[in-house]
């Protein structure tokens with residue numbers, strides 16, 4: 001490779017959001033890019049499906065607004081005017097005692113910013129709220145070395161806050177428990193903010209104040225999948241060669257093998273399970289099944305449980321771990337749904353050994369329990385099972401990695417890291 005050459009070939013493995021973002025950045029930097037995608041479509045966990053005649057996101061349906069990463073990127077893709085906030089309604093919690101309460105308003109990943117706020121006391125009870133309030137008296141180093149978000153919150157605020165607030169939110173967002181989610185992946189910067197601000201509650205309030213005005217998440221009118229549509233347009237425009245149905249079987253730092261053919265070039269891995277130095281020791285991917293129900297029931301117009309319901313571990317009579325009331329959460333979607341309601345229920349397939357067809361059977365009753373009212377006529381239903389990447393534990397020296405296994409879950413983390421890693425690769429052979 002010639003330093004500074006504009007014809008250095010880069011081989012990108014994986015056509016999910018991470019691979020698409022990195023390929024675009026590399027092509028803009030003058031690289032000759034070929035992208036290999038194992039399946040017959042681009043987008044990975046960002047995809048579209050039509051249920052009951054309504055076009056819906058089948059995977060990711062929102063993004064975190066922190067640091068403006070996704071919104072800035074979407075603007076580069078000509079989608080800036082279509083970024084929309086969700087409805088200003090709370091999400092709810094379905095609790096171990098079988099009752100449902102709105103999630104406290106001032107919180108980050110369920111961690112309350114004001115333990116004695118009425119909505120916190122209502123959600124966890126006065127005794128647990130008073131225990132949480134005591135964290136203001138603890139020195140800031142207590143819990144600051146915690147490995148997981150669960151450990152941090154338990155040490156500073158007590159178990160009730162973990163079990164009744166943080167864990168249901170973590171399960172809903174990250175498909176894992178608070179005691180398994182590494183702290184720095186859960187809320188990047190929280191550890192440093194705790195030490196700087198002196199308490200967890202002050203750190204949470206500081207993060208909330210620093211976030212862009214409005215909600216912690218946003219969507220795109222027409223669906224998150226429009227990111228994939230626009231990225232694909234750009235890759236075609238910038239001359240990226242896209243090879244679908246092309247599973248890469250082997251990667252090294254100077255090339256890869258696909259369909260028995262060996263190709264030479266710089267490699268950027270954007271797929272979990274590819275390029276591990278020790279594949280046998282990697283944690284398996286987790287499977288989640290998403291059931292979408294399209295329902296005819298005018299009573300749901302009243303949004304009985306806001307934008308949706310997160311389920312506490314051990315809550316009775318429900319197998320789903322979260323319900324999203326899509327047509328309440330996204331007003332643009334309600335405008336296009338002809339009065340029908342779209343509900344999404346998420347199931348941890350591995351935890352409960354659940355087959356997708358079984359989840360489809362359970363979903364209407366789970367929806368009724370979580371919404372606190374019978375569900376009406378199910379017009380249509382769909383089931384999609386996804387694999388969520390486990391963190392990569394064994395990287396090969398000198399190889400470039402992007403995507404969920406390396407950046408953490410979620411579009412904000414994935415897009416930010418893919419852009420940064422592609423820039424790093426470009427800088428490697430840029431003349432000084």
Ligand SMILES: Cc1cc2nc3c(=O)[nH]c(=O)nc-3n(C[C@H](O)[C@H](O)[C@H](O)COP(=O)(O)OP(=O)(O)OC[C@H]3O[C@@H](n4cnc5c(N)ncnc54)[C@H](O)[C@@H]3O)c2cc1C
Pocket residue numbers: 013014015016017018019036037038039042043044045046058059060061062063064246247248249270271272274290386387402403404405408409410411412414
């Ligand atoms: C149901 C669901 C809801 C979600 N909701 C949200 C949300 O609301 N907000 C949010 O921010 N995030 C959400 N996420 C998470 C977010 O979608 C992901 O973190 C992100 O899309 C991951 O992108 P990625 O490119 O790293 O991985 P992926 O999307 O998994 O892409 C990897 C790609 O690599 C391909 N591949 C694999 N092996 C090979 C190989 N050997 N050769 C070639 N190609 C290969 C795969 O086919 C795939 O296309 C959700 C995810 C799911 C499943």
